[in-house]
Amino acid sequence: MRLAAFINPMTPSPSVNHRLDYLDFARQLAQAAEAVIMPHFRNHTVSYKSDGSEVTIADQQGEQVMRSLIEQTYPDHDILGEEYGASSQKETEQQKSGGEPHYQWILDPIDGTAWFTLGVPLFGTLVALLEGGEPIVGVIHFPGLGETVYAAKGHGCWYQVQATDPIRVTVRSSVDLTEAIASTTGVHSSDIQSNPGETPYALTRLIHTAQKFRFCSDCNQHALVCRGKLHVAVDTLMNPWDVAALVPCVEEAGGKVTTLQGDRHNIVFGGSLLSTCGEPLHSEVLKLLQP
Numbered sequence: 001m002r003l004a005a006f007i008n009p010m011t012p013s014p015s016v017n018h019r020l021d022y023l024d025f026a027r028q029l030a031q032a033a034e035a036v037i038m039p040h041f042r043n044h045t046v047s048y049k050s051d052g053s054e055v056t057i058a059d060q061q062g063e064q065v066m067r068s069l070i071e072q073t074y075p076d077h078d079i080l081g082e083e084y085g086a087s088s089q090k091e092t093e094q095q096k097s098g099g100e101p102h103y104q105w106i107l108d109p110i111d112g113t114a115w116f117t118l119g120v121p122l123f124g125t126l127v128a129l130l131e132g133g134e135p136i137v138g139v140i141h142f143p144g145l146g147e148t149v150y151a152a153k154g155h156g157c158w159y160q161v162q163a164t165d166p167i168r169v170t171v172r173s174s175v176d177l178t179e180a181i182a183s184t185t186g187v188h189s190s191d192i193q194s195n196p197g198e199t200p201y202a203l204t205r206l207i208h209t210a211q212k213f214r215f216c217s218d219c220n221q222h223a224l225v226c227r228g229k230l231h232v233a234v235d236t237l238m239n240p241w242d243v244a245a246l247v248p249c250v251e252e253a254g255g256k257v258t259t260l261q262g263d264r265h266n267i268v269f270g271g272s273l274l275s276t277c278g279e280p281l282h283s284e285v286l287k288l289l290q291p
Contacts, residue, residue, distance in 0.1 A: 019136055019137065019152040019153060019154065019155065020152055020155065022129050022136070022137045022152065023137045023139070023150060023151075023152040023155075025073065025074075026127040026128070026129060026137050026138075026139045026150070027127075027139055027141075027148065027150060028069070029066045029069055029070070029105075029107075029127050029139075030125045030127050030139050030141035030148070031141075032065050032066060032069055033062035033063075033065055033066050033109050033125045033141075033143075034062075034125065034141065034143040035065075036058070036061040036062055036065050037058045037061070037062045037109065037110060037125070037143055038143050038144075040056060040057060040058035040061075041058070041116065041119070041121070041143075041144065042119045045057075053113065053114075055083070055113060056110075056113065056116065056117065058109070058110060058116065059082070059083055059109050059110045059113055060083050060109075061109075062109030062110060062125065063081045063082065063083040063084055063107055063109040064084075066081070066105075066107050066109065066127070067079055067081060067084065067087075067107070070105050074103065074105075076103075077103040077104065077105055077129075078102070078103065078104040078105070079104065079105045079107065080104060080105070080106050080107070080240060080241065081106075081107035081108070081109070081241060082107065082108045082109070082239065082241045083109065101131050101132045102130075102131075102132055102133075103129060103130065103131055104129070104130040104133075105127070105128070105129055105130075106126075106127075106128040106129075106130060106135075106240055106241050106244035106245070106268065107126070107127060107128075107241060108124075108125070108126040108241035108242060108245075109125055110123050110124075110125065111123060111124045111125070111126050111218045111219045111241075111242060112124060112217050112218035112219065112220070115217050115218070120144075120217075121142070121143075121144025121145055122142070122144070122145075122217035122218075122220055123142070123143070123144065123217070123218070124140050124141060124142050124143075124218065124219040124220060124223075125139075125140075125141040125142075125143060126138075126139070126140060126141075126219055126241060126242070126244070126245040126246075127139040127141070127245055128244030128245040128247075128248070128268075130244065130268065133266065133268070134153075135153075135244050135245070135247045135248050135267075135268060136152065136153040136248060137151070137152050137153070137248060138150065138151050138244065138245035138246060138247060138248035138249045139245055140219050140222070140223045140226075140245055140246065140249055142220070142223075146161055146162040147159070147160070147161050147162075147223075148160045149169070149223040149226050149227065149249050150249065151226075151248040151249045151251075151252035151253070152248065152252075153248050153251075153252065154252075155252065156168050156252050156253075157169050157170070157226050157248075157249050157250075157252040157253035157254075159226070159227055169226055169227045169228065169253055170228060170253050170254045171225060171226065171228055171250070171253050171254045171255040171276075171277035171278065172228045172229075172230075172231055172277045173277065174231075174276075174277050174278045174279060174280065174281045175231060175277075175281060176281070176284075177206075177209050177210055177232075177281060177284050177285060177288070178209060178210070178211055179211050180210050180211055180212075180231035180232055180281060181210065181211060181212045181213075181214070181229075181230050181231050181232070182206055182210040182212070182213050182214075182230070182231060182232035182233075182234070182285070183213065183214045183215065183216040183221045183224070183230055183232065183233050183234070184203065184206075184215060184216070184221070184233070184234040184235065184236070185215065185216060185217065185218050185221065185235060186215065187203060188236060188237055189201060189236035189237050189272075190202070190203035190204075190236060191203060191204055191291065192204060198236075198237070199236070199260070199291060200291045201234075201236050201260060201289045201290070201291060202288060202289050202290065202291055203234070203236075203289070205288050205289070206232075206234065206285065206288055206289060209288060210232065214230075216230075216233070218242070219242070219245070219246060221233035221235075221275075222235075222246040222249070222250060222273070222275045223249070225250055225253070225255055225275045225276065225277065226249050226250055226253040226255065227253075228253075228277075231276060231277050231281060232274070232275070232276050232277075232281065232285055233273075233274070233275040233276075234260070234273075234274055234285070234289070235272060235273045235274075236260060236272050237271065237272060238270075238271055238272050238273050240268045240269050242273075243267065243268050243269075243270070243273050244268045246273065246275065247267055247268065250275045254277070254278065255275055255276060255277050255278055256275070256276050256277075256278050256279065256282045257273060257274065257275050257276075258270075258273075258274055258282070258286070259271065259272045259273065259274070260272040260273075260274055260286070260289060262283075262286050274286065274289075
């Protein structure tokens, strides 16, 4: 059933239809990627990129099918994906001077390829749409779990398990950090482990201060913030395709997102992400993490 039916029983306005149509399409993209990804789960070989990260044929085919559907359906939209980079920029002088806004789809077919290669079903497929550089649609889909968290700007955050009806989700109430459940994906770019040029964020202070601290899988930790399961999720190193889909989901669930420098502007390209259930906890975590 279309999400609009769960948002408002009245006839949606044109602006509602605009973003919800994009959201429905984004969810279709995630399902199309799942159809080519899952046959390779626990049945694949692993290659490595120049940065040492894993890649499989499932990553490549998942992005290919999504890019093809976008090109067929929205040929004037740009695409940026983890595996195949950016399509040619279509932002015209007309758009820059006040014409139709510039749209860009941001794709990560398998966020958490390391988990995928280990045969652990905690990887996700991320689909986002930027309108004039601002993320307005986000889908966090977990093919191995049958779960999806998704949002369109202005229309709430939703959680669905397989074919059940979606439910609207919200973040937890803000608490003091000593009462919070916090997580991260790893110790990279931290005071525990950092490479030259990386910021050594004070992760150990967060570990010792939070009531509970867990290591969670990639996009899953931010989805758990949306669902009110975690108070804090920290990612010290992020690419645009890691970030874009998460932003609308956390914010529509009532949470707050910034880079680890505290910036919200141009967050998709900010290189890091902090998701929390809101203030004053967010500011408390930001201050604590600074080296």
